[in-house]
Amino acid sequence: MKKLILTIMIAALSYGILSAQDNQTKAQLPSVSVKTLDGKTIKASEFSNEGKPFVICFWATWCKPCMMELNAMAELYDDWQEETGIKIYAVSIDDARTCPKVKPLVSGSDWSFEVILDQNSELKRALGVNNPPHTFIVNEKGEIVWQHVGYAPGDEETLIEIYKKVVKQEEIK
């Protein structure tokens, strides 16, 4: 009986969460401390793009879809920047095991994103990220206006379309 009640509750809760997504209000980036590649501490609430919207991508060196996503975006990044002024924060959740690989991977792959280290997953937890890849668009006021989990080829095109809408301050569905 107890199990049944619990199962119903969890099912109802998940339904509530799923259905509530469309009318959610906008959360701000938390003031969680993370590190830059040269060891400096920076707060997530200080992420910015000269008054323009920006993108946050959670990834890890061991995550295959993350590599596909970042490589696909890296290829288009110069064009995107020229066209829209986009900035991408690539937040690595690699822990002490794989963290030393982040810097060589970033430079070896010739990525020009802002790479951030979240070694003990503090920011990942604060933003409710389950698994990488998980992508956010943050508007010029620092509010999270769009997010997406997972990566499939072509998702980068959806991202830039939505980003352009955020720049124009259009309604995001």
Add this chain to the structure above:
Amino acid sequence: MKKILLAIFLITGSFNGFSQDIFGGKVTGNFQMDFQASKEDTIIGAEKVNEKALMNAFTNILYTNGDFSAGMRFEAYLNPILGFDPQYKGAGLAYRFASYKKDYLEITAGNYYEQFGNGLIFRSYEERNLGLDNAMDGLKIIARPIEGLAIKGIIGKQRYYWEDIWASDDFGLVRGLDAEISLNSLIKSIETSPFQISFGGSFVSVYEKAEDRFIIDQTTGDIFKVNTPENIASGAARMQISYKAFNLNAEYAKKGQDPNAVNGYIFHEGEAAYLSLGYAAKGLGINISAKRIDNMSSKSRRNETGNMLNVNYLPALTRQHAYSLFAMYPYATQVNGEMGIQADVIYKLKKNTFLGGNYGTDLKLNYSRAMSIDQEFVALNPALNYEGTDGYTSSFFKVGDEIYFEELNFELSKKISNTYKLSLMYSYQTFNPIAIGHPGEEFIYANIFAADLTQRLAKKSSLRYELQLLLTEQNYGELAAGNWIQGTIEYNLGGKFFAAVSDQWNYGKENGEKVHYYNFSVGYTHKTSRIQLSYGKQREGIICIGGVCRMVPASNGLFATITSSF
């Protein structure tokens, strides 16, 4: 219990029904539910499960209002899915905290996660999908009095399934201090210098009530009492230097006498050293890491073995593989003693060159090797074993003569055209079964191959084909079951829907059996919610995330996962 559940249900329900604005603050969180129904399958060794369905679920609810935040996690394991410790059975609030940040001070009461340096002496973290959670329960203070200086203080006990850790003397108290200075942030005149230097130091003490341990000399009948220390201290110092394209990260840690169940109750002091050197230029990245671990298991309960109550974190210096056959023989750090090295080279062949082609080519080379440490055992009274003695002495720079793991792997990724992307990977692995607790078994030598081709179809849909092959001469049972081949085809539509079919075929088993582990899965993603259903067979094996591994028993049946962030 039921009342708490109801309260959470109502609270979260009301958040969803109206708005996420509560008294001016914001509510965010996430949710995951895993559901498994497995039936008996004697061929793959899937055991009979008494329950029709197994379920793990958790939800995090986080409330933030300016400088204040509070959160909780509700977890339910009814019953835990296969591979999770049965002690997880149950449901309740496993994690709750309140935190306040003001100017330079941050105070957290309740549960928290934290890490000092590389984690050699302290790391509190979770790997939810592995059932691993050593959350602290207590108090944490972080002070940043001036820019470039951070001081952390922690005190508390660690989570142990659903036990009431504060009610029992059986769970040790963990206390720690850490300070880190970033010179370039501290001294403004060198802020943009090409030399970037930071260093830090930490101290951790674990208190656990002494217990009377006696050992009997089997030949004379003499009884010896072992004085177990109540306070076990460890300290570490670290630095990180970068100069232009070069960087160096080093940490050294020392631990006092800590006779415990993992090291066989010896009094030998613990030691760990870690060094990493890197070079990063446009299109070329190199990293070389080395470490030495000597008797560094640190738990907040001296009689504990296994994955819980870890105070520190000692990850393996080996590549973490994403392809399943490459991860067939995963290596985990030997906490009682290991010397390891690893090298990575990442190189990009430029586009519009002969070798790079139209789009450039990415090359990755990785080598790793883990060896035993040198050990000179103390004179032994065979009747007493080593318990209660120093156990052994070890020379710092001398490598032991037993090899635990060695791997050389190479990966090439290339965009061929706007339609095709190809990855090729090869690995040669040498695996000593003693690393996963099987001493005396024959070493495993394996050649492993993978090819992975992604094909873009019409806009935003794609197909992915993956083929893997593992070839090994070793074929003596569950551990080394000869050759494997795996094929996968995956279809993606608009980043929302996917369907995949795969078969992992163990075609060269010693007893002549040819076992297929087929699997069908479909998934649907809507923004931050994802549902995935799979049906098929799961091989018995080890799943590793972030350097920690868990045994997954064989299963045959349905598996569903729902995740959501809100």
